[in-house]
Amino acid sequence: MGRKVGIWMYQNGGGDIIEKKLVKKLKKRGIKAVTGINLRNAVVKKGHILHGETKVDKLDLFFSYNAGEQTQYQVYLYKALNRVIPTINSYESFALTEDKFQTAYILKQNGIPTPEFFLCHRDDTKHLEKIIKKWKKMVYKPTDGWGGVGLTKIDGSETLKMLMPFLNYADLRYFYVEKFVKYDNTDFRVDIVDGKFVSCYGRKAGKDDWRTNVTSGGSVFLREPNDEVINLAIKAAKVCGTDIAGVDIIYDLEREEYVVLEVNGIPAFATPEQEKLGLDFNDRKIDLIVDLIDRKTKEKK
Numbered sequence: 001m002g003r004k005v006g007i008w009m010y011q012n013g014g015g016d017i018i019e020k021k022l023v024k025k026l027k028k029r030g031i032k033a034v035t036g037i038n039l040r041n042a043v044v045k046k047g048h049i050l051h052g053e054t055k056v057d058k059l060d061l062f063f064s065y066n067a068g069e070q071t072q073y074q075v076y077l078y079k080a081l082n083r084v085i086p087t088i089n090s091y092e093s094f095a096l097t098e099d100k101f102q103t104a105y106i107l108k109q110n111g112i113p114t115p116e117f118f119l120c121h122r123d124d125t126k127h128l129e130k131i132i133k134k135w136k137k138m139v140y141k142p143t144d145g146w147g148g149v150g151l152t153k154i155d156g157s158e159t160l161k162m163l164m165p166f167l168n169y170a171d172l173r174y175f176y177v178e179k180f181v182k183y184d185n186t187d188f189r190v191d192i193v194d195g196k197f198v199s200c201y202g203r204k205a206g207k208d209d210w211r212t213n214v215t216s217g218g219s220v221f222l223r224e225p226n227d228e229v230i231n232l233a234i235k236a237a238k239v240c241g242t243d244i245a246g247v248d249i250i251y252d253l254e255r256e257e258y259v260v261l262e263v264n265g266i267p268a269f270a271t272p273e274q275e276k277l278g279l280d281f282n283d284r285k286i287d288l289i290v291d292l293i294d295r296k297t298k299e300k301k
């Protein structure tokens with residue numbers, strides 16, 4: 001029997017076009033792709049994960065590439081599915097990169113430079129006050145956020161005091177904060193697939209913001225990486241176990257070294273508008289993903 005894989009891919013921002021190319025290239029390798037496998041609509045019956053007529057756990061691989069629409073139910077099934085068939089990314093690395101603290105912790109443990117970070121129980125505000133005195137400026141980060149949403153710059157004890165009632169009101173289990181890194185308000189987004197460098201582009205924060213995310217007013221620009229940036233991204237992707245990764249890197253002006261801000265498990269392809277700007281990595285990225293799916297499904301057979 002031929003190989004068959006399931007795909008759940010984002011459709012906005014040119015995702016639909018990418019998906020078509022991917023399906024076509026897989027077909028050339030003799031791999032059939034079933035698209036639109038949204039686990040939100042799946043049920044588990046008679047011991048199988050069913051999506052319409054498809055027994056998802058009988059597929060040779062599941063490619064999950066939709067960051068924006070992931071619900072708890074989907075993630076729950078993703079976890080179960082990954083026990084039975086290969087998934088890209090693996091559930092473990094997906095779950096890891098969804099959490100900024102867990103990611104920073106494992107990066108640091110493996111000798112990869114990150115911003116200094118601190119985690120404490122929500123009641124341990126004394127500790128937090130000590131840290132702000134030491135660091136002067138810090139960033140409060142929701143561990144599961146994206147697009148710069150919820151990141152809050154705290155520039156001294158006064159600001160922290162003002163913010164505490166809000167943070168307490170938010171009913172958090174813990175506080176995760178990072179030392180505010182002095183940098184030039186630009187970053188590197190480095191895409192890695194299967195341990196190989198795919199592409200690099202830069203983002204620059206808008207003039208009234210310190211965050212480079214496009215959703216926070218940042219803009220994308222062409223940027224050549226150096227070997228240090230590439231190797232750092234490859235190492236970070238490896239430590240996180242991600243087959244596909246988009247690594248965010250900035251240059252710390254005080255420490256005079258590059259630091260990894262986060263590893264994204266579902267980094268977007270270049271949108272049609274960004275392609276016009278000259279971001280031309282989509283085809284190479286698709287090819288590397290096809291190679292990866294080809295190899296993983298062969299291994300399984």
Ligand SMILES: Nc1ncnc2c1ncn2[C@@H]1O[C@H](COP(=O)(O)OP(=O)(O)O)[C@@H](O)[C@H]1O
Nearest residue numbers: 115145146147148149178179180181211212262
């Ligand atoms: N410790 C930090 N110091 C200074 N700026 C930061 C720090 N952490 C994040 N930023 C800025 O905020 C942006 C978003 O942070 P990031 O950790 O990548 O989360 P997100 O998932 O929201 O993109 C970064 O691109 C960077 O511009």
Ligand SMILES: [Mg+2]
Nearest residue numbers: 147148248262
């Ligand atoms: Mg980011």
